Amino acid sequence: MFEHSGFGKLQFEEIPLNRDVVIMDVKWMADFEREWNNTFNGNDADPYLVGYVTYVAARSIGNDWIELSWYPNTFDRFHEIPIFLPKSAFVTCVDVWEYDGKPTVFVQSDWLTDLHERPLAAFAIVDAIGVKELIQTGTLRSEALRTLRDRIDTIADRYPDFAFISFADSLLVKQVWSVGHVHSSITYTYAPELLLPVVSELLKAFKEALGLSAYGIMTQGLNAYSDDVTLHRSAKGNHISLNTLGLPFAQLMAIEEAARRGIRTAAHPAAELYLDSTFFRSLKLKYEFDKNRLTPHTYQSPMTKSLKATYVATSVRELTDNLKNPL
Numbered sequence: 001m002f003e004h005s006g007f008g009k010l011q012f013e014e015i016p017l018n019r020d021v022v023i024m025d026v027k028w029m030a031d032f033e034r035e036w037n038n039t040f041n042g043n044d045a046d047p048y049l050v051g052y053v054t055y056v057a058a059r060s061i062g063n064d065w066i067e068l069s070w071y072p073n074t075f076d077r078f079h080e081i082p083i084f085l086p087k088s089a090f091v092t093c094v095d096v097w098e099y100d101g102k103p104t105v106f107v108q109s110d111w112l113t114d115l116h117e118r119p120l121a122a123f124a125i126v127d128a129i130g131v132k133e134l135i136q137t138g139t140l141r142s143e144a145l146r147t148l149r150d151r152i153d154t155i156a157d158r159y160p161d162f163a164f165i166s167f168a169d170s171l172l173v174k175q176v177w178s179v180g181h182v183h184s185s186i187t188y189t190y191a192p193e194l195l196l197p198v199v200s201e202l203l204k205a206f207k208e209a210l211g212l213s214a215y216g217i218m219t220q221g222l223n224a225y226s227d228d229v230t231l232h233r234s235a236k237g238n239h240i241s242l243n244t245l246g247l248p249f250a251q252l253m254a255i256e257e258a259a260r261r262g263i264r265t266a267a268h269p270a271a272e273l274y275l276d277s278t279f280f281r282s283l284k285l286k287y288e289f290d291k292n293r294l295t296p297h298t299y300q301s302p303m304t305k306s307l308k309a310t311y312v313a314t315s316v317r318e319l320t321d322n323l324k325n326p327l
Contacts, residue, residue: 001033002094006040010093015058015066016103022053026091026106036096052182053104054112056083059304063087067304070115072179073188079282081220082304083115116181119228121244122192122220122279125252126202127170128212140210145169148209155201162198163230165242169210172249173198174242176228192220193283197327200316203272216316217255219276221248221303250302251276255311258299262313267297271313276301280312289322 002009015021024032028051038045055071059082066085073079089111095103134140145168152171156164163174175195180186199216206214223243232241259274261267277296285291294312301309320327 151205
């Protein structure tokens, strides 16, 4: 296929990096070729009406994978997600040299469907500051910890769509969301702004129950399973699964480590929130709010190796005061 001289065919390892690329289901490949052939031959045709595209940018290429930035929504928010295209799902890549288009990567149908239909998640860790000192001085009381646990129960009851997993002095919050695609009942439900009031209430609970300040870290990641249940519980209740790969948690830990280093080296002061930059840029903030005023700081993400990942230090107040649609 694509033998006409108007086509340029690119091998897996030749896909251009750091520029716009589109992904298309292999089932549209014959129609795509026919419409472009008609265009090249001066016949009536419109190849841009063929099929549906998924917008990505290639970041790095390995022997068996391509690291991509996926943009599921650029209409009402800037939403970027790091993903990987395995070589086994790659069919071909076509560029139309004489037209100012984007290289089109054709992929296997099942991989693309899974990409759009698999549930994803947003995560926040909330951690108390100064617990070690309370332990050392013998002033960490079990009554205060029970009070905190009761407060978390109350908050969790008010937000039943979120999962809460806690230790005595820290906890993880998970929010499941979806992307969906045309002709699917699954819809785009990404709304990370909804994490902000949850984290705000948790920060207040730590302060009032333990007398300690706390901070939050936020990011996003993939669910490990195809269902959209936030938690799995065994029949006896003594096994709880977050239904999520460990990578997002490793990413949260990497941000925390980098933030601690940033505070020690005076790169930035201690903050209430530390957000992965892709998460931060996806928030629906007012147009007049300049996101560039929050300096990005690098951290080594366990997910992406091609580009240095970054985080920003901010506060709940700064974000909620500048949301496009107040909560």
